[in-house]
Amino acid sequence: MARIVVTGGGGFLGQRLIGALLESDRWVINGDHVSIESLCVIDRVIPEYFRARGVETIEGDLLSIIRERHEIFEGVDAVIHLASAVSGECEADLELGLEVNVNAGMALGRRLAQENNKPLLVFSSSLAVYGATPEFPLPRVITDDIRPNPQNSYGAQKLILETLYADLARRGLISIRTLRLMTVSVRPGAPNRAASGFLSGMIREPLAGIDSNIPVPLETEVALNSPKQAVDGLIRVMGISDEVWGSPLGLNLPGIRISVQGMIDALGAVAGREILDHLTYETDPVIQRIVAGWPSCFGSTRAQRLRLESNERFETVVRHFRDTK
Secondary structure, X not given: OEEEEEEOOOOHHHHHHHHHHHOOOEEEEOOEEEEEEEEEEEEOOOOOHHHHOOOEEEEOOHHHHHHHOHHHHOXXXXXXXXXXXXXXXXXXXXXHHHHHHHHHHHHXXXXXXXXXXXXXXXXXXXXXXXXXXXXXXXXXXXXXXXXXXXOOHHHHHHHHHHHHHHHHHHOOOOEEEEEXXXXXXXXXXXXXXXXXXXXXXXXXXXXXXXXXXXXXXOOOEEEEEOHHHHHHHHHHHHHOOHHHHOOXXXXXXXXXXXXXXXXXXXXXXXXXXXXXXXXXXXXXXHHHHHHHOOOOOEOOHHHHHOOOOOOOOHHHHHHHHHHHO
């Protein structure tokens, strides 16, 4: 019988992850088949329907909860850490990112390291750990041996936690599965302050009859994960054993490589060319700089070995979003 805690479980990705976990009472954690005894969600705001489905819910500030309610993590088998301030927020407010991302993430790692059962931590990291400088330009393809070099605060904060968690795993205090997600699109709901937010807004808003601006050149190439890819990847790595996973370092989750123009074409193919009238094209230099620093082409023999490949097409993602939103 296993206990799973999900931080940030009230967000759109967390809600889908919880939904997937509730589809079965048996899952694989660190190579072992287990029954889920309890599922706990921590977030500032949590949907009411979770409680009706028997999910334990704890609303509040994650850092305060970690410090004040140690019993939540006693004997926990797996923690899926999704809670995070987003990229635009972190770039605009350094202290916010350090508090919400770094301090809370460090406190979580230290708390889990105090348990005697070596709990599993699944950490949702980001492609933002990569970046280019004149001295260290990015290669055309990001392979497993490319050194992270974040060029924004969000990526730096994710890398700080990746490094800490890897060290805790090296010490034998926790098991770690760091999965670097691509930009997740299409996200439902209201726009957020992520620099990548337009990559969902340019699909979501036109489908709702609302105008949306594209702040980067149309030839800009991006790497995307659909919500399904992201959730499937997180659940998949939760089940992989320490021996099969290997290195405690982060793994890039394969996704969809596409240009912004290609995304526009996919939207038009699904919903008709007239819907593209809802798109505007005013460049935002800050967003353009951040997004231009993110790699778009990845190749991972490690991901292939772990069977984390995907052949999903973005047109399929748009159609699924339109039909299920």
